[in-house]
Amino acid sequence: MVTMVGNESDIKGLVKDLIYLEHDAIAAYDSCIERLNDSSLSAQIATFKQDHLQHLVVLNEMARELGIEAPTEGDMKQMLTTGKIALADLLGDAAILKAMKTNEDDTVTAYERAARHPDAIPASKAFFEKAHQDEERHRAWMETTAMAL
Structure with a gap:
């Protein structure tokens, strides 16, 4: 799935879409944790989920400061993110990762684009850049670990 998050015309739309994206990611992490057979992999995924929960805390605060209502759950993409995990479960841990x-x-x-958004103030850009680094780290671990299984 290719995301359009980060292409919003204003910061309010960006923050709202990032909140949806984080809820979707957290649901996928929950699905992944419950499906992995190797408990050490589940433990690592759980630490990454904590990063997403922390991102959500910051994004909810940003939404409050911007005067927008923060979504409390994912959107339709959540079915895609969790559905991929359920299908991959048929093939084992490497496929899940x-x-x-x-x-x-x-x-x-999404976070790479967010860090370049013209409406992002310096504090927002710093958060988006840190979240981007977190996501890069998660992705690299998943890719490397899946290849090693």
């Missing part, structure tokens, strides 16, 4: 990596591709792209 590869499916998660494709979800991370979207979050990497």
Whole structure:
């Protein structure tokens, strides 16, 4: 799935779409954790999920400061992010991690774009850049680990 998050015309739309994206990611992480057979992989995925939960805290605060109502759950994309994990479960842990990596591709792209958004103030840009680094780290681990299995 290719995300359009990060292409919004204003910061309010960007923050709202990032919140949806984080809810979708957290749902995918939950699905992944429950489906992985290797508990050490599940433990690592759980630490990455904590990053997403922290991103959500910051984004909710940004929404409050911008005076917008923050979404409290994911959107229709959540079915795609969790559905990929459910299908990959049929093929084992490596396939699950590869499916998660494709979800991370979207979050990497979204935060990379967000960091360049013209309406982002310096504090927002700093958060978007840190979140981008987190997502890059998650994606790299998933890709490397899946290849090693």
